[in-house]
């Protein structure tokens with residue numbers, strides 16, 4: 001496909017997405033209907049679509065409307081590319097710009113320029129102060145790809161060598177001692193020997209740093225209360241913790257047994273009705289549902305789907321989760337609360353709420369990571385009984 005034809009495909013996919021279909025589904029549907037498109041075409045089209053979603057508001061502003069075509073025109077303008085070079089009407093490229101499209105766009109508000117919903121901007125400003133613009137700007141760019149080296153299977157050097165045999169070039173990243181940043185050929189990871197043999201897992205570097213911050217001693221009994229697909233549970237188990245994974249939606253944990261087998265570690269699964277059978281834990285870890293504001297580079301749709309009402313609902317859920325943790329915690333145990341959010345309302349404010357509700361707990365460790373550190377935005381606080 002020509003570069004112009006790829007832009008035309010991205011326009012079609014964006015139109016399907018903007019009429020209500022999730023972006024991944026729109027991409028898959030397009031690929032099914034266009035089997036002639038090679039893997040390089042599909043990857044390039046996917047990049048256009050996700051670049052546009054990260055910058056949806058500014059692109060619509062610069063392109064003159066919230067349609068796939070206007071958004072792609074605006075995206076190119078925002079990237080300093082003249083849309084006329086791709087909107088040629090030749091072959092499968094999009095039609096030449098109309099006069100009206102040439103004059104569209106204009107001054108953008110600060111929130112539009114930073115691709116932030118208006119109501120969300122005060123949350124960023126209050127949480128990040130003078131770093132707010134830089135962090136929001138970082139969220140407009142693609143995220144690096146990170147791997148976690150499974151220390152139960154390999155050290156960093158061994159993992160790097162094995163990955164290099166499949167052409168995957170990496171370098172260690174300072175955010176976590178287990179983190180490798182992928183520099184080349186990240187699309188080969190899932191089929192690489194290192195991945196299939198459990199030497200590495202795809203995991204953001206800040207996500208790894210959160211687990212590392214908890215200073216897990218081998219043999220520690222840990223409950224991963226919001227285990228989801230098990231990313232943190234696997235990282236905890238790799239450090240020698242005895243991990244029990246739990247989630248309000250057990251179906252979300254379905255892949256954990258296979259992932260644990262590949263990693264060569266043991267993770268027990270507790271469904272909500274059986275959690276009582278497992279006793280109490282040295283550490284109860286809750287990676288709570290959140291706005292995902294720290295990972296909007298990877299999942300940019302979340303930024304535009306979030307509303308004040310949904311945000312308020314998430315704050316309630318976080319408090320529900322927090323209030324369930326003490327009964328699972330041993331008398332001399334600790335609670336760890338984490339989110340992939342950059343916003344105080346979901347982080348320190350929730351921890352303060354918990355401390356006020358459940359007297360007897362105090363923060364003994366706290367860390368906040370932002371995309372300016374290299375990985376996603378993440379928060380973690382550990383609370384101990386005083």
Ligand SMILES: C[S@@+](CC[C@H](N)C(=O)[O-])C[C@H]1O[C@@H](n2cnc3c(N)ncnc32)[C@H](O)[C@@H]1O
Nearest residue numbers: 226227228229230231232247248249287288289
């Ligand atoms: C941020 S995700 C967890 C991601 C996971 N820890 C990982 O590293 O891959 C949050 C999870 O919390 C679960 N959850 C939501 N409300 C819950 C509740 N009240 N109790 C337990 N889990 C809950 C959701 O089903 C979701 O899987």
